[in-house]
Amino acid sequence: MKTKLLISLAVASAVMSGCVTDGATDALKNTNVNRDQVNKAVDTFMPDSGYKQALKGAVEATHTWTPEEERQLGTNMSAVLLGASPLYKNPQAERYVNEVGLWIALQTTQPDLPWRFGILDTPNVNAFAAPGGYVFITRGLLLRLHNESELAGVLAHEITHVINHHHANAMKKRGATDVVAGLVQQKSGSANTAALGNLAKGLYSSGLDKSDEYDADRNGVYLAARAGYSAYGLPSVLQMYASTPQDAGLQLLFATHPDPNARLDALNTAMDKTNFPKGVEDAARFKQLQKLVQYEAPASEAPAAAPKKTKKSKKSPA
Numbered sequence: 001m002k003t004k005l006l007i008s009l010a011v012a013s014a015v016m017s018g019c020v021t022d023g024a025t026d027a028l029k030n031t032n033v034n035r036d037q038v039n040k041a042v043d044t045f046m047p048d049s050g051y052k053q054a055l056k057g058a059v060e061a062t063h064t065w066t067p068e069e070e071r072q073l074g075t076n077m078s079a080v081l082l083g084a085s086p087l088y089k090n091p092q093a094e095r096y097v098n099e100v101g102l103w104i105a106l107q108t109t110q111p112d113l114p115w116r117f118g119i120l121d122t123p124n125v126n127a128f129a130a131p132g133g134y135v136f137i138t139r140g141l142l143l144r145l146h147n148e149s150e151l152a153g154v155l156a157h158e159i160t161h162v163i164n165h166h167h168a169n170a171m172k173k174r175g176a177t178d179v180v181a182g183l184v185q186q187k188s189g190s191a192n193t194a195a196l197g198n199l200a201k202g203l204y205s206s207g208l209d210k211s212d213e214y215d216a217d218r219n220g221v222y223l224a225a226r227a228g229y230s231a232y233g234l235p236s237v238l239q240m241y242a243s244t245p246q247d248a249g250l251q252l253l254f255a256t257h258p259d260p261n262a263r264l265d266a267l268n269t270a271m272d273k274t275n276f277p278k279g280v281e282d283a284a285r286f287k288q289l290q291k292l293v294q295y296e297a298p299a300s301e302a303p304a305a306a307p308k309k310t311k312k313s314k315k316s317p318a
Helices: 002-016 022-030 035-045 050-062 067-084 091-105 139-144 148-163 166-186 196-206 210-226 233-243 248-256 260-271 284-293
Strands: 116-120 127-130 134-138
Touching (some): 067 127, 067 134, 067 166, 067 196, 091 148, 091 284, 127 148, 127 166, 134 148, 139 284, 148 166, 148 210, 148 284, 166 210, 196 248, 210 260, 233 260
Parallel strands (some): 116 134
């Protein structure tokens, strides 16, 4: 263990002296040291400075999270999403989305995660996931979908992000990169020691790597089919994205996801030689869901009532 601590401190020394390389970042990842011991050593041997905080940030961002820590990370990341858009408060709609999502999640390798599905009250068209079993779909996207298999495809895509730890891995990668960048800036008097919360905001605003999105598309299709739904629900949603590139409600999604046509091409290749079962395409309850989440126009925007017709008086005017 002493050797591992010395390795970490050597990495810190190398970074501080200007030898900032990907190898230094990788060394932090590969030592697999205990965070508490590293932080204690840093507190003992390093003076208070931006360097010290940055090293601690690197340890936080690059260590291997336990399931409990990953769930806590997911809670923190969910708070970022809910800070931007609150949950849509409709128990019936929430119960329905949870029933569909939980059934799909039960088909995965991690059915025992404390899965939670929610509807974000925003007209934007998007869906999100966070580590530990959190999945969100926007009210705007729910209103754009055509059937339950499309909903299943979207939820299966986000569930795959959770199962394959896409967000957690991206946080580690980007956290180490940001810390290195911060140490470089420290030499000119400007340290960047962003907390994990800021990393989460950056991750949602810039999106995951393209390879992660393609992976979630490919495995999401198979997961939806395993749950008994039509495998073509998600491709249908991607076709909707591709056909409305100028839609203002899709701007955030287009900014954080690969081009929908490229995603369709990749899915076509992945699905080409697979004979999928027919699967469920729709259910009557889906239309009921859309009625529940439909926006009501404010009274000020409601069409004016037509003036009532008055009967003509038979009397001659005075």
